[in-house]
Amino acid sequence: MSPHPLDQALALAHSDLRAGLFNGTTSADYWNMVGPFGGTTAALMLQAVLKHPELLGAPVALTVNYAAALEAGPFEVLAVPVRTNRSTQHWTMQMAQADADGKLQVVGTATAVTALRRETWGANDLPMPQVPAPAEVERLAIGPAKVAWVDRYEMRPIRGSIPTRWDGSGDHSETLMWLRDAPPRPLDFAALAALCDGFYPRVWLRRAKPVPIGTVSITTYFHVDATQLAEVGTGYLLGRAAGQQFRNGYFDQAAQLWSQAGALLATSNQIVYFKE
Amino acid sequence: MSPHPLDQALALAHSDLRAGLFNGTTSADYWNMVGPFGGTTAALMLQAVLKHPELLGAPVALTVNYAAALEAGPFEVLAVPVRTNRSTQHWTMQMAQADADGKLQVVGTATAVTALRRETWGANDLPMPQVPAPAEVERLAIGPAKVAWVDRYEMRPIRGSIPTRWDGSGDHSETLMWLRDAPPRPLDFAALAALCDGFYPRVWLRRAKPVPIGTVSITTYFHVDATQLAEVGTGYLLGRAAGQQFRNGYFDQAAQLWSQAGALLATSNQIVYFKE
Numbered sequence: 291m292s293p294h295p296l297d298q299a300l301a302l303a304h305s306d307l308r309a310g311l312f313n314g315t316t317s318a319d320y321w322n323m324v325g326p327f328g329g330t331t332a333a334l335m336l337q338a339v340l341k342h343p344e345l346l347g348a349p350v351a352l353t354v355n356y357a358a359a360l361e362a363g364p365f366e367v368l369a370v371p372v373r374t375n376r377s378t379q380h381w382t383m384q385m386a387q388a389d390a391d392g393k394l395q396v397v398g399t400a401t402a403v404t405a406l407r408r409e410t411w412g413a414n415d416l417p418m419p420q421v422p423a424p425a426e427v428e429r430l431a432i433g434p435a436k437v438a439w440v441d442r443y444e445m446r447p448i449r450g451s452i453p454t455r456w457d458g459s460g461d462h463s464e465t466l467m468w469l470r471d472a473p474p475r476p477l478d479f480a481a482l483a484a485l486c487d488g489f490y491p492r493v494w495l496r497r498a499k500p501v502p503i504g505t506v507s508i509t510t511y512f513h514v515d516a517t518q519l520a521e522v523g524t525g526y527l528l529g530r531a532a533g534q535q536f537r538n539g540y541f542d543q544a545a546q547l548w549s550q551a552g553a554l555l556a557t558s559n560q561i562v563y564f565k566e
Numbered sequence: 567m568s569p570h571p572l573d574q575a576l577a578l579a580h581s582d583l584r585a586g587l588f589n590g591t592t593s594a595d596y597w598n599m600v601g602p603f604g605g606t607t608a609a610l611m612l613q614a615v616l617k618h619p620e621l622l623g624a625p626v627a628l629t630v631n632y633a634a635a636l637e638a639g640p641f642e643v644l645a646v647p648v649r650t651n652r653s654t655q656h657w658t659m660q661m662a663q664a665d666a667d668g669k670l671q672v673v674g675t676a677t678a679v680t681a682l683r684r685e686t687w688g689a690n691d692l693p694m695p696q697v698p699a700p701a702e703v704e705r706l707a708i709g710p711a712k713v714a715w716v717d718r719y720e721m722r723p724i725r726g727s728i729p730t731r732w733d734g735s736g737d738h739s740e741t742l743m744w745l746r747d748a749p750p751r752p753l754d755f756a757a758l759a760a761l762c763d764g765f766y767p768r769v770w771l772r773r774a775k776p777v778p779i780g781t782v783s784i785t786t787y788f789h790v791d792a793t794q795l796a797e798v799g800t801g802y803l804l805g806r807a808a809g810q811q812f813r814n815g816y817f818d819q820a821a822q823l824w825s826q827a828g829a830l831l832a833t834s835n836q837i838v839y840f841k842e
Contacts, residue, residue, distance in 0.1 A: 350816055351783040351837050353629040355677050357649040357656040372660070373633040373672045378782060378839070380633040382658065382675055384648070396649045399658055399677050401631050403782050403837075405816070410842055412813040413772060415739050463691050496689060506654060506679050507627040509785040511818045511837045513811040534822070535789040535830045537688040540626055540681070542787045542833050544820065546810070554811040557818050559835050561627050561679075561787045563654070566686055 294475045295319040295442055296484070299330045300337050302367065310369045312338050316362050320439040325359035327439035328505045329487030333480040335383045335400040338369035340479065346371075346379040347406040348516055349479050353509040354400040360387055365397065378405045407515055416557075418548040421448050424468040424526045443488055444472040446526070452490050453498045460498035463533035465489055468550075474524035477555075479512060482519065485527060485547060486510045486558035492533035492543050493564045501566050506540075508560035514553065522549045539563055570751045571595040571718055572760070575606045576613050578643065586645045588614045592638050596715040601635035603715035604781045605763030609756040611659045611676040614645035616755065622647075622655040623682040624792055625755050629785040630676040636663055641673065653682045683791055692833075694824040697724045700744040700802045719764055720748040722802070728766050729774045736774035739809035741765055750800035753831075755788060758795065761803060761823060762786045762834035768809035768819050769840045777842050782816075784836035790829065798825045815839055 299317035314334060320327040332354040339345060365387040373380040385398035421427075427446040450465030469488055471481060491503040531545040545558045575593035590610060596603040608630040615621060641663040649656040661674035697703075703722040726741035745764055747757060767779040807821040821834045 351631070353677060353783070353785060355627070355656055355679055357654075358651065372675060375634065380631055380672070380675055382660075384658075396656070399648060399656055401629060401675050401677055401783075403631055405782075405839075407814040407816065410813075410815050410840065411773065412811075413739075413809075414811055414813075415772070415808065416810040463689075496691070497687065506681075507629070507677075507785075509629060509783075509835065511811075511816075511835070513813050513816070513818070515814065532691065533689075534692040534833050535688075535690055535787075537686070537690075537789050538683040538791065539686050540683065540787075540789070542789070544833070557810050557820070557835070559785065559787070559833070563681075564686065 294473065296471055296475055296481060300333055300480055302334065302337055302341055304341070305366065310338070310342050312341065312367045313364060314367065315364050316360055318438060320442055322437050322439055328356060328508065329484035331356065331360070331385070331398060332487060332508055333484040334367060335385065335398065336402060336483045337480050338367040338383055339381050339402050339404065342369050342371065344371050345404060346374055347377070347404045349402060349512045350405045351403040351509070351511050352400065352483060353507065354398060355507045356398055356505055358395065358397045360397050378403060414554050416546060416554055418528055418552040419466060419530065421466060421528060427468055442472055443469055445469045450495055453495065456498055456500055458498050460496045463492040463496040465495065465531050467529050468526040469529050470524065470526050476524055477519045477522045479519065482512065482547070482556055483510055486545055486556055487560070488529065489531035489543065489545060491562060492531065493536060493541055496533055496536060501564050503562050503564045505560050505562045508558065510556055510558040512556055514555050518553065525550045527555065570749065572747055572751055572757060576609055576756055578610065578613055578617055580617070581642065586614070586618050588617065588643045589640060590643065591640050592636055594714060596718055598713050598715055604632060604784065605760035607632065607636070607661070607674060608763060608784055609760040610643060611661065611674065612678060612759045613756050614643040614659055615657050615678050615680065618645050618647065620647050621680060622650055623653070623680045625678060625788045626681045627679040627785070627787050628676065628759055629783065630674060631783045632674055632781055634671065634673045636673050655680045690830050692822060692830055694804055694828040695742060695806065697742060697804060703744055718748055719745055721745045726771050729771065732774055732776055734774050736772045739768040739772040741771065741807045743805050744802040745805050746800065746802050752800055753795045753798040755795065758788065758823070758832055759786055762821055762832055763836070764805065765807035765819065765821060767838060768807065769812060769817055772809055772812060777840050779838050779840045781836050781838045784834065786832055786834040788832050790831050794829065801826045803831065
């Protein structure tokens with residue numbers, strides 16, 4: 291059985307040149323309009339941390355800044371543990387790709403915080419919305435989509451599906467949908483980081499107008515540990531995403547992902563460039 | 567007239583050693599329990615970008631990771647424009663402080679995106695909550711507070727004020743309050759970055775229990791330009807903050823800041839360590 295497309299997309303080979311330096315190649319399976327799906331880029335930045343021999347604990351926070359669209363082909367990711375404390379570790383990452391002249395150019399920057407987590411009091415102040423079960427919601431029928439990455443996810447929109455008529459009739463920016471990798475794949479931190487970017491641009495929904503867009507920065511907080519992720523397995527996640535402010539070329543998106551059992555697995559925010 | 571305490575706290579001298587390297591000193595006026603107020607640290611990271619000779623545009627996104635508590639005294643901030651595009655610029659920052667042996671240690675990392683913004687279509691999908699005017703809300707009377715920084719802000723809590731009885735009776739994590747610098751100071755990006763961290767720990771409100779805490783990472787998106795900030799002047803901002811998930815030593819906080827006129831100036835998220 292061949293590896294899952296996501297595992298192929300996230301494959302990183304450790305370079306001999308320097309500790310924390312990894313080599314990868316962009317994946318056609320997760321291609322977006324003018325570069326790779328930003329979710330896989332975020333997952334790759336995290337993957338470099340997760341594969342680093344000095345890793346302490348598990349991801350708590352991840353911020354990825356998209357400095358330039360990657361070209362199809364090889365790239366490198368450097369992950370550096372700049373500060374290691376007793377129970378937390380601070381990381382800086384940078385993704386680079388050779389330009390036409392073979393000169394390495396920075397295409398993305400990132401930071402992460404990993405930590406050893408202990409059991410404490412807890413509470414969820416953002417309960418999962420009441421929605422019909424995945425089986426009762428029709429799968430978004432787009433495959434083969436114009437962009438490859440959309441076919442790598444099983445999306446079952448409950449509210450705020452991608453507009454079918456681009457007539458400027460939009461009046462809200464909230465999407466609620468069940469989603470998981472397609473084909474199904476057991477959930478882990480890298481996959482969750484990618485899923486947090488699995489919502490189409492809020493501005494398209496809000497305006498019912500497909501203007502050019504590009505995420506410039508995404509920040510994801512992980513609220514669970516590896517054991518809790520493993521319990522989710524290949525189950526569906528309920529994703530919610532909404533825009534908060536659209537102004538002068540940028541809008542933000544607040545997103546949350548719950549397990550089908552109602553555990554808030556991750557909260558994620560991004561800011562996105564848009565034209566017009 | 568002596569400079570505003572915030573301007574003293576954010577004073578950075580450009581080092582001759584390297585472009586983008588700045589020297590500063592911690593401010594007693596904004597001291598917190600075991601280090602400086604995290605808001606001023608975030609503002610200082612941004613300040614290094616704003617004072618950089620190669621700056622393009624204005625802040626759109628800022629992420630600051632708190633790697634260690636600063637000691638009282640001098641520190642340095644290095645801001646590097648790692649990628650400059652036609653209308654966006656990507657920054658990495660690092661704050662360092664000499665340890666007992668005089669060896670520089672990383673105490674914080676950060677990234678920022680600045681951009682030239684053009685007028686576009688816009689919409690606010692997170693309208694300002696209906697609340698009484700600042701004059702109708704009593705000012706939080708804590709001064710002189712146990713911690714200095716709290717006295718640097720005029721806070722008028724409408725909902726979710728800091729508990730007066732630590733009896734474990736908490737049942738929500740939302741605070742709504744009018745706030746501004748004290749004494750009043752015309753709003754700018756650095757002050758706004760600091761104000762986004764002006765909410766006391768959500769876990770204290772949620773549990774009515776003052777457990778040890780520490781912000782590990784904060785991300786702020788700026789939705790306005792310098793002109794729009796100038797229009798706010800010394801007016802009050804309406805701040806809203808709420809926890810979303812508290813689990814195994816960490817909780818997140820989603821915050822929004824509106825101008826008194828109802829413009830959503832910034833949206834900010836942070837993840838915070840807590841004990842027990």
